[in-house]
Structure formats: structure tokens, C-alpha cells
Amino acid sequence: MQTRTFIKGTIILIAAGLATRILGFINRIVTANILGAEGIGLYNMAFPTLLLIITLTQLGLPVAISKLTAEAVPKKDTRKMKQILVISLTVTGVLSVLFTILLVWSASFFAEYFVTDERALYSLLAITPIIPAAAVSAVLRGYFQGKQNMKPTAMSQVIEQIVRISLVAVCTNALLPYGLEFAAAGAMLSVAAGEGASLLYLMRRFTYDKPLPLRRRFFHSLKSGGPVFQDLMTVALPATGSRLVGSVTLFMEPIIIAHSLALAGYATAAATAQYGELSGFVIPLLLLPTFITHSFSVSLVPAVSEAAAAKDYGMIQRRLRQTLRTGLIAGSFCACFLFVFARPIMDVMYDSPESAYLLQIMAPFSLFLYMQGPLQAVLQGLNLARTAMFNTLSGAIIKMSLLFLFTSQPALGISGAALAIAVNMVLVTLLHFRVVTKAAGLILEGKAVLFIPAAAACSVFGINALLTPFEQTHPQIIQLTTATAGAGLIFAILLWTAGFFKWSYWRKISSMR
Secondary structure, three states, X not given: OHHHHHHHHHHHHHHXXXXXXXXXXXXXXXXXXXXXXXXXHHHHHHHHHHHHHHHHHHOOHHHHHHHHHHHHOXXXXXXXXXXXXXXXXXXXXXXXXXXXXXXXXXXXXXXXXXXXXXXXXXXXXXXXXXXXXXHHHHHHHHHHHXXXXXXXXXXXXXXXXXXXXXXXXXHHHHHHHHOHHHHHHHHHHHHHHHHHHHHHHHHHHHHHHOOOOOOOOHHHHHHOOHHHHHHHHHHHHHHHHHHHHXXXXXXXXXXXXXXXXXXXXXXXXXXXXXXXXXXXXXXXXXXXXXXXXXXHHHHHHHHXXXXXXXXXXXXXXXXXXXXXXXXXXXXXXXXXXXXXXXXXXXXXXXXXXXXXXXXXXXXXXXXXXXXXHHHHHHHHHOOOHHHXXXXXXXXXXXXXXXXXXXXXXXXXXXXXXHHHHHHHHHHHHHHHHHHHXXXXXXXXXXXXXXXXXXXXXXXXXXXXXXXXXXXXXXXXXXXXHHHHHHHXXXXXXXXXXXXXXXXXXXXXXXXXO
């Protein structure tokens, strides 16, 4: 039953992740065509601030909620589940209000002296409605995930993207006549609308299911929830450490890159545009396959927690091998495809073929990124979140040092930033893997590690060689579509021949209700 629940929940999240990534890319293409690289740069200078504040308001509670709820469900301990929600909503609610006030008060100073582009002020102010909505949504998602019910999380993600894509063109075009900085803020307002719609759905779903009478004796549950608060913090604080380190790093990235490019001789507008190309065009493409491994990661935390409580390390190893093999399949293909077809991809999607070199620098290293999330989820499920935090911190320190060292060199410029981020991907993943190997006895499947990347490379390079004679006679969009379908088909056939796709696996999935 655990296997069916894990796989079914993961498939629901993968389907939702695919839908949200497709919608998200449509959203980015629309936004990029309206704002251009410089406008995207302004938008992305504010976005890391949002991620940092969300991390601080959530305090790692979604992971803790998921873990503790998963432990309470088999015991049917509704009292504890109610206390988990009451305490989490109170903590995140108070923190979200405080950080919203702090952001409004400091936005002008931060825009002028930290990101070095005063025009980022309006995008920073547009963040404020997102903070409380994201805080409450995270608590509700953690609760549903702890019950291994992934449908509410999946639907809320899809709803959020649909609202964003419906409003982004309206908001940006309406404010564009007032200046690029206002248009970038309009794009951020569409994010706020999407987050609000997602929250309304989660609240409606929670009320409809009527799992717990939250409002009844709310303050009594809060006062008597001391032990539950301690349990939450025991899991949440170490778990938030890794996220906090990652968020602080993302927060510092535009600051370090902007100042480093200035030292390298780039003007403010040019530095903002180059940062927009890297953070708004290239990195989202590299993150495309992560919706698959992220879906597994969300399901892994409660599944690993249950297995660890029962000391069933064989189950933990099977779950992780399933996840890593899937990430290896998706990541190998995408890394090869993005490297080989970088120029036409950047041209078709963003009308920015000159950014292709950044994609080619980072694509080979992105495979490590797709393994990182599942490994970290296992560490959290095994109560090794503190170790995961130190791994992430080590990578962050090296990354920020290299960002300044490389990007400030006139010969490298923004390419140096791409290299520094790539080094971080590799280092943190290897550190996580080392710990998981010791803790859970994980042994890599040699056949998968060697065959899958080789099959991906053969498929992509082979289809590229076949299509080269037609480069001058067919539109790029046709070439890319044909290349994707052709390479994907060849890759699938190779995997099927090698035994990585089995009928028994698909029958198991298709039999789920």
C-alpha cells in the first residue's frame, strides 16, 4: 500500500509539475518579449528577495508539518494534527506580517545601495502581497503532503500558473508606458495574483474536506501545543537551514554579480541586462527537468520518515534508486539537448541567440542539480537536515567567493557567474551523496550511471547530425520540434532495449485509482 501511495502521489505531482512548467515557460516567453533582458533583470533582482523572505517566514515548517503529520496519521492522532496546524499558522502568520512591514520600510534603501539599480524598487514593493499568501499556502500544502494527498498541492500549482499567465501580459502592458521599472513590477503583481488564487483553492479544499475544526478552541490548542512546537522546531530549524542558505545565496547573487560586473567595467543597464539573460533566460531552462525530481522529493520526505521509523532501510534505498534513476533519465536527455541545440532554443524562445553560450557553459553540469533535490529530501526524512544544511552552506560559501572572483574579471564577465553556479551544483550534490551513502547504504547502479547518459548523448548528437543538412531550408521551430521528437524516440527505444522501461512498472501505475 505504501508503494502505491508513494508512486501515485509522485505521478500526480509530476503531471502537475509538467503542466506548471509548460505554463511557466509560456509566462516567461510572454514576459521576456515585453520586458526584454533588461526588464527581466529588474524583475529577477527583486525575486531572490521574495524567496529569502518566504524562507524566513516559513522557517522550514512545511517539511516539519509533512513529517509530523505523516507520523500522526497512522495513529489517528487528530489532536496532534490540529496542534501542528494551529502552531504553524500562528508562527508563519506573525512572521509574514513582520517581514512585510520590514520590506516596505527598507525597499528604497535596498534598491539603491545593494542591487545598484534604483528601478528595482517597484518590483520589491510589488512583492509585499505575496508574502502572507505564500506563508499560509505552504502550511496547508505541508499538511496535505503529510497525509500523502498530493492532489491539492498539484492543483494549487496549476491554478497559480494559470492565473499568472492570464494576467502577466495585461499587467506588464498596462504599466509599460510609465517605464520599464513599472512594467517589471506589473509582472510581479501577476505573481501575487497567482499566489492569492492558489491560497483560495487550498483553503476551499481544506474546508471542503473538513478534516479538523481549526477555529474551535484555537487558542487552547495553541497554549497546550508546547511539545508539538518543540517537535516542529526540531525538524523545521535544521530543515530551514539548507533553504535559508540557498535563499541567502540567491539573495546575494544579484548584489555580487552587479558589483562584480561594475568592477569589470560594465555600465548599470548592461549589467542588469546580462543578469537578466542568465537568471531569466538560461537558468529556468536548466531547471526544467527538476519538476520531476522535485515531485519525487516532496513524496520522499513522508515516505522516508515512515520507513526510517520502522527501520526499513531497504525501502529507503528502493525509493531513492527510483528517484535518482528517473532524474538521471530526464536530466541526461535535457542536459545534452540544451547543450547541442542551445542557439536555436534561445533564439526561438527568447529571441536572444547571443545568450546561447551561457546555456552551453552550464548545461553539462546541470545533471548534478537534478540529483540534488532527492538526496536532500532523504537527508531530511532521516533527520539529517543539519548535515544537509552544512553541505549547502559549504557550497554557498565557495559559490559566492567564485562569483566575485570570476565575474569581476573583464575576460569572463557574466560567464564567470555561470561557472560559479555550475561549481556549486556539482559540489553540493556530491556532498549530499556522500552522506546518504553512509546513512542509508545507498549503492549506485553502475549500469544506469554509465548507460543512460551515453544513450542520451547518442540520441541528441545523432539527431543533430541528421538534421544539419536542413538548417537552411526549414524554420528553427520546425527543426527544434523534429529534433525533440526524434531524439526522444531514439532515447526511449535505447532505454527500453536496455531494460529501464518495463511493462510490469507501467501496469503497476495504470492499475492505480
